[in-house]
Amino acid sequence: MKKMKSVFMIIFTLVMVFSLAACNSTSEKTAGNKSASGGGDSKSGDAGTVNIGYSGPLSGPAAFYGERTLNGVKMAVEEINGAGGIEVSGKKYKFNIVSLDDKYLPNETGANAKRLLQENKTPIIFTPHSGGVFAMQVFNQQDKFIIGAYTSEPKVSDVGNKLTVRIPPRYDGYLKPFTDYEMDKFGKKIAFLPTASQYGKDWSEKLKPYWEKQGGKVVYESAIDFAKETDFFTVVTNALKEKPDVLFVGGPSEPTAKVIKQARELGFKGGFIVMDQAKMDEMKKVTGSYEMLNGAIGVMPLAESKISPVIPDFVKKYQDKYKEVPGSEAGLNYIGMYIFAEAMKAAGSVDDAEKIQAAMQKGVENVPENAKVYIFNKFDGGGFDGDLEVAAVENGKIVPIKVK
């Protein structure tokens, strides 16, 4: 009987451990104590401070992702401040980033946003996950702040929130080029092995009907939970049993690359559709070479992109500072911050979210040439609009694919 009790005790404690481990909060880099003057309260003469909020995963399994997005914003802010800040209706302002850890949990994002508003009066809050965006959309129109949404989830724009700015292109734009390319090259049978997150599920739900409409067939459908699986051989074996021509994979780059590698080890010769979360250049670090990724189509890695002449310069600056090659996480948040700064200038206000939002188109137009790591031409449908950049791997090389 005592044994039974101890078994229950252990199960109970285990549950506690994992709920605790999930909130393994370590680095809360609050800068709240530092000049919380907020925007707007202008005293003539010296420069004011505009606090920019950030809430994202800075600890736990997604911490690397959170850090990369934050680094992009940071770099833009440092450059703008280094150049003397921005001038809005005759007064100089500098930016100050206040970053909080939300452990990738939407409810934490909501709580963080409230805190950022009360303590730091942030007119803009960045967050790099759709769950966090949805959580803030509940109250951002009442509390009047702009969400800098780093997510390609179309739903964040479709809900019609007036103060949400989606920074990356919507992922549904990728369905056609990805499907066309893979069907053309490999065949019509596809197996789904995306990440088991909400985002992976939404992607699958969009891709499946599109693929079927083009005359394709989904022969296997499952998902991989990268926070729980030690080995992907089992699920990949089962997917390959159905003899697919194409595998749909995705999630963070590194585990996705492992899935691809194991599929190749199991003798898979077909192509891959790679969700936009995973980046070809980061996957290469795991697979060792692009050869293994032959036949994969996904988003163009920033460092390989030829779309803008300032990219090599940006890559170099970023590498010097953070010792890694930047991906779109850093690049898009970087240009996003620049656009917000320009929008504030154009709006003539640093604290009126509605005015800033209304000036977003001007912001897109006025981005300085040296910050244009992506080419956006308009602000439309709640997000920045530019040409989609798609790349495939052919014969061990990244090849840009034209999007029609």
Place this chain on the structure above:
Amino acid sequence: MDILIQQLFNGLTIGSVYALVALGLTLVYGILHIPNFAHGALYMMGGYITLTMMTKFGLHYWIAIFVSIIVVGFIGVLMERLVFHPLRESPPIQDKIAAIGILLFLEAFAQYTWGAEYQSMPSPYGQVVEVFGLTLTMQRILIVVAAVIVMILLNLFLRKTYTGSTIIAMSQNREGANLVGINTTRVAMLTFMISGGLAAIAASISAPINLVFPGMGQLVILKAFVIIILGGMGSIPGAIVGGYIIGFSESLGATYISNDYKDIIAFFILVIILTVKPTGLFSKGGH
């Protein structure tokens, strides 16, 4: 048929890793009756130390594993000395909370030292081998073989050597062992050392098929607890058999029932076993 054999092998691979982790956990439980929640963190440290030895110091895979066993074993001893030993007289809940504390500390430490990103461990055994239509990689064969060798060695050590028998003696009866002149403090340290070493081996042989990151311990530790509950807390054969039961149920369950429900299948087996034998398959009875 091919699929069945392939999946049996996949189950064997993953079961071997689970069994090694569970062994370390069950050893400590058998001796000290502490459910060591920090065991997953030891596993994670093992992965990182092997990786660092290979990438920073350019050591060969096997030498790196050896260093990792020593270092993680030493971390285990430190844990016993600094945390569990001072708490030996206090109520058991304090041990549990302390173990959670160590878990959080080590995970934060790893993130601080090595960064939060996923890292890939290169292995000299990446080759793919085909046997009778079965796809294996050298690394996977290595996992299975290494796990079996480690289990045999551990068993020989516990049954045939004097030092090993002191561990068994202490797990049977702590006071009795003390009375016949066994230095229980030393045995406790030794047990933590072996437990850490086992975690390091498990992490080092399985990391090349997955990745190294601060949360990697959580992949295996929950399953390891299921295994030792299923096999009987503190039982060594229980941990081994339990490890393979979970490994096979995952791979076969994913194939013949549903991939999305494979964890439920594992827990369903746990429920059945606990219903029939509430103390686990190999429990020693009466503490």
